[in-house]
Amino acid sequence: MELLPSAEPVRLIEADGTAVPRRVLPGPTELRAAYRALVLGRRFEQQATALVKQGQLAVYPSAHGQEAAEVGAVLALRPTDWIFPTYRDSVALLTRGVDPVEILTLLRGEWHCGYDPYVHHAAPQCTPLATQAPHAVGLAFAAQARHEDTVALAFVGDGATSEGDFHEALNFAAVFHLPVVFFVQNNQYAISVPVSRQSVAPSFAHKAVGYGMPGVLVDGNDAAAVLSVVGEAARRAREGEGPTLVEAVTYRIDAHTNADDATRYRPDEEVAGWLSRDPVARLSAYLTNSGQLNVDVEAAIAAEAEDLAADLRTRLVAELPPPADELFAHVYHRPTQRLRDQAELLRAESEER
Template identity: 60%
Template sequence: MTRDPDHLLPSDRPVTLMDHRGVAVEGAAHAMPAPEALLTAFAALVTGRRINDQAYALVRQGRLAVYPSSHGQEACQVAAAQVLADGDWLFPTYRDTVAAVARGVDPVEVLVLLKGDWHSGYDPSEHHVAPQATPLATQLLHAVGVAHAARLRGEPTVVMAMCGDGATSEGDFHEALNFAAVFRAPVVFFVQNNEYAISVPLARQSVAPSLAHKGIGYGVPGERVDGNDTAALLAVLGTAVDRARAGEGPQLVEAHTYRMQAHTNADDATRYRQDDEVAAWVERDPVTRLEAYLCEHDLLDDERLAAFAADAEEVAAAMRVGLSEDVTPDPADLFAHVYAVPTPQLVEQAALVADEVAREGGH
């Protein structure tokens, strides 16, 4: 098969439809999404920001063990979920709580994993959202497998495979791209380049012109997009999903964004970046940017803003209640899900523990 190398090259600059002030860019490569789509995205942005803030508070209260915030990256989260059809699949990372919620998953069910519960918290098949993956890039191979299987069955499924810039340094990332390209799997590889893999800056990970250029070696077209521009994300990711659904194979999309808060609550970001660097990104906040655009075009007023904020607060309140409930562990669960047919040793160990619990009066 002959391939045009120019078709694989991403744009010289990240695609932008509105600048950091919320002003529409003239001569943009993509049309501005419909007002209804932008309002839907803005409501999800407001909720996503509130989820991030509430989760951080729950960590400080001891109700969550850890939380990797996507504060500042909510536009990527919301757009990734919004461009998918009901039958499509989302494969999130540990930082993609807001994306899973935007896909329809109960935030409490998403976050019990970070509370230390024994299961992922939600049924992946219900909303077509895979369990959040902590190991870098492992979920990309799973995403390609789901997409390849759907293609073999003749289903119109598209898979959104999310990862961060650090994941592009892992072997699984390259294996996933190569397999998807060879078998034309309907996958959109969505890299949220937030400038740091924990404490390692992008410059120490890659000297490629962009992470989107990494698709060239596998025959996967790449694109770059302003990761804090919700409109541009909806346009670029939407186009990539349409291409994949039409049988044109995978695409790699790199969103240029920034992790405003620490890697997790256990991280001290001041050890590897300066406050003025963070401050420069505050002006590019995706929430205030889209709000400015919507207000300027008379699509958003104080009443609707208040309604969105009230909806977000309801979600936060439900998180506080749901994640504050203490769960009494059942020792039998240690053995219930190890093997489909328990081994003799496991049966013996389970009986021993049950006997010890019984002799302690069930405690």
């Protein structure tokens, strides 16, 4: 088993939309589905960012520029496989079929999770760095014990690779040969800390060697390459060959969140260079040049994206504040006496007003 990643990221489509020679690409149906998901994801990103500026969201961690990594990773899995997203992986949830309003409920500060994880096989978005990695490993451990045909994929940022939970998760998964894919989105910065200050390893994918699992480096702005690489990692996991560490090299075009000023730590020239590698434009150019995408289909997908944004605006703005007693819902399966006392105190105070 080859453990070391390639020196250069796996790439199937160049930045200008031309296919890399002697490479096998996913089929037309898969690529068109990826293009649709990219367009919807980009429009969702734009709308969510606008909603923050309008005061409808408390915060929004943008994934503009990273959409191909999230879309490709999710589409490479089966609907019955589980994903463990971070706070920046809203596009992954959208691709999984989660209602856009339910995705943004967390970022309005109303619920810790606005969707049913069991319906979508998607864990709640995780804000603490890397804590979702052991969760993914735990689910995979249970699936293996039950002889279930399930793969768990843990989304991880480059900053999270410096956390102890990340290393513990990789070690446990490797020792027990678990069906897990660790998917590191290397967007070059952990808030303002560049990759060079996180690690001096040749790549994050190289870290897999220390745990006895293969590491793969992939162009995270190439949806076709991500589909292919994560699909192979999922196949390995499903067939009992153990975990894989995949590093998707990409870039966060926008600031860390609306509370961040990215101009303080990265130059405009760097951002401009990555804009030329835009994942949506890349796949669009390839599909158009190969005759798999025409003007009518492109217009229909764009219109669908606008409908999604309009529906999101309407429903999110129209939502009433949640009832105060929801503070106590789903905290425990069986509420403690202290929690019941607090709920009763809130009800009594509300009646006095």
